[in-house]
Every structure is written in C-alpha cells, then in structure tokens.
Amino acid sequence: MADGYLTTHVLDTARGLPAEGVKIALYKVSGNSHRKIAETVTNDDGRTDNPILPADKFEPGTYELVFFAGDYLRATGQSGAEPLFLDQIPLRFGMSDPDAHYHVPLLLSPYSYATYRGS
Template sequence: MTGYLTTHVLDTARGQPAAGLTIELFRMQGETRTHIRTLTTNADGRTDGPILPKEEFALGNYELVFHAGAYLEASGMPPNTPRFLDLVPIRFGMAEPAHYHVPLLLSPFGYSTYRGS
C-alpha cells in the first residue's frame, strides 16, 4: 500500500464541518519548510482529494497550517484583536507508507488533533 494524507476539520463551537478553511502543507527538513500545496476545505470540512496523494507520498516530517483565524472571522465570530487562535500549525511524521489522517477539532479558544483512520 502506498501512503497518502487526508484531513477533516470540524467546528466544535458550531457543531458542523468547517467549510472554506485554508490549509497549507509543508515538508520539513530540520527547520526548513518547503511549501507543497494550499487547499481549502469543502462543505464537509474535508479537501476534495488527499492533501498528499499516493503518487506524491514520501516518508518524513510535515507541517499542516490551518488558517483558523480567517475561517472564524468568515464564519461570523466577532474578531478579537489579536484573535486568540490565528494559524494552527501541526507538525507530524510519517514513518510508514500508510494512510495518515490528521483531523482538527476547532473552536475559537482551543483545538485538538490526533492520528485518525
């Protein structure tokens, strides 16, 4: 099986998928970040395809950056200055050629993630 990477973003404050949230993917080599792509979540809070498809999969360290502040503002949350959450970076490693699923549970004042299935 060749690996690939997916995500799912849920807005736990509103109890629904986080549609329209921008996500950036970077490959990490030490502290050097190489941008791979930028995607936006659909109505289900997922990207339309894998963030990192099978044909581009490589073992290593990565970073997903979720643009939470822009999403929260667009969804009608009153802006704080500065906003408590703006960019949410999640660094993780992929050590085997498998399906990696990195979901984000988001609210205006907190978030959580885990390795999903």
C-alpha cells in the first residue's frame, strides 16, 4: 500500500494572511479526461483540515487542483471589475513517488499567483 499523500494551502499575499474559505477541487487527469475525486474548503489557517488526497486513496499519476480564487477575492473585497483577471486557477502536476508527501500550495493576489512543490 502506498504511503503518499497530497496537501495544499492558500496564502493571500496581497493581504499577508492565510486565505480562509477558498474552495478547492481535485481531479485525476488521464489524457483529456478529468475525474473529480475530492473537494474541500480552506480553514482559518488557509489549509485543509485533512489531506486533499489521503494515503489510502493515493496513486501516482497526473492531477489538477482547481482553486476557486474568484469567489474568495469577491468575498474579501479584492475582486475589481468583472470579469476577474483571476477566477478559477487550475494547477496540473504529476506525482510519481507512491510513498512521498506532495504539498502544492497557492500564493494568491488579485492579479498574480505562484505555486511550488512544498514540504
């Protein structure tokens, strides 16, 4: 059995705070097919309460996290004019090690974002 798992969090770099209440969906990607396998919302620390992909469901492959940033930006008064520059942010990445902890955070502002493989 694999011991790998996936976590994420969102930081609001414009406000210098964790981004609370961001909806996140996780998809398993195979070619042009996407299958939603999880959905969660960030807590007051900008993290999810549990791994978005726990060890008992982990398998190597290509995945996509979709961060519903527009809803968060609207709720915090940072949205600006419609349509938003950033609304839903998809991050596609691969996980190859069945025993690794993958951490894929989002650093967010109304006009930019960044990500990295964290620890």
